[in-house]
Amino acid sequence: RYRMTVKEIISSAKVAVDKYRFKALVLQSGEDDWYDDDKLITIVKALRKMGILIFLSIGMRSRETYQKLFDAGARAALLRFETSNKEIFAKLRPGTNLDDRINLIKELKNIGYVVATGFIIGFPGETNEDRVNNILLTKSLSPDMYSFGPLIPTMGTPLEAQKKVAKDLVLKTIAISRFVDNNCNILVTTALETLDESAKREALLAGANSMMINMTPLKYRPLYAIYDNRSDLSKEIDNSIKETVDLLYSLGRSPIDIGV
Structure with a gap:
């Protein structure tokens, strides 16, 4: 893990x-x-002056914190509920409560945030019924964006021996989500890209319609060891942008949140 200073974050955003x-x-x-x-x-106010949409991904914080950040200029937030299965949630996140997480997601909507939420595919003990319930819970929360991706077994973690999630299972989840909620935005996650080089294109064809480009400075990326074999550790930002834009154009689509 790593931390960027406030100054570094504002500089990178600029x-x-x-x-x-x-x-x-x-x-x-x-x-x-x-x-x-x-x-x-401080960060949000500085970025707000740049005239951009500020999207928070800061985990479980108090409603008061999220309200302060909304007042400062943040307008979107990503917070997954992880899984709809309370037993699986309790095993993987001891000391926390699924209902609290879901309630915070609802509070974010009430504050006025554009909300992204969803789940992780492939937890131990997960069934097809759980996956369906995950999709239905996501829809019930009325998010502006669905965010879900595969569990990536990582060395040195309690789930390192877990079987790798099949790419087709993730693509099927995207497709079903598109049928269940045909007006939603569905994000192509970095975890999915890590599964397979072609996964990004296939995900867009399966029903996804949102992508993110990693703007983290290259010197910090190797320190973000959330899972092994990340797909973007050494890729220059210019190359990432070109690849993403070229992919979208090849599918008859175009980016809307980047000036190209």
Whole structure:
């Protein structure tokens, strides 16, 4: 893991907006309380002056924190419920409560955030019924974006021996989600790209319609060891943008949150 300073984050955002003309940026920290309210508010206010959509991915925080950040200028938030199965959730996230997580997602909607939520595919003990319930729970929360991806077994973690999720299972989940909610935005996650080089294209063809480009400075990417064999560890930002735009154009689509 790593931490960027407030100054580094604002500087990286400025490059994304001024050089690459991004119109939306995701601030991702996980559940790291080092980024307290004061630091987050400073960052959000600085980015708000750049005239972009600010998307938060900061995990379980208080409603008051999210309200402060909304007031500072943040307008979107990503918070997955992880799984609809309470038993699986309790085993994987001891000391936390699924209902609390779901309630916070609902509170984000009430505050006025554009909300992205969803789940992870492939937890131990997960059944097809669980996967269906995951999709239905996502829809019931009325999110603006569905975000789900495969579990990637990673060395040194409790789930390192878990079987790798089949790409087709993820693509099927995307397709079913598209049928269940034909007006939703469905994100192609980095975890899915890690499964297979062709997964990004296949996901878009299966029903996904949203993508994110990693703007993390290259020197920090190897330190983000959330799972092994990440697909974008050494890829230059210019190349990532070109590949993404070329892919969209090849499918008859075009980007809307980047000025190209």
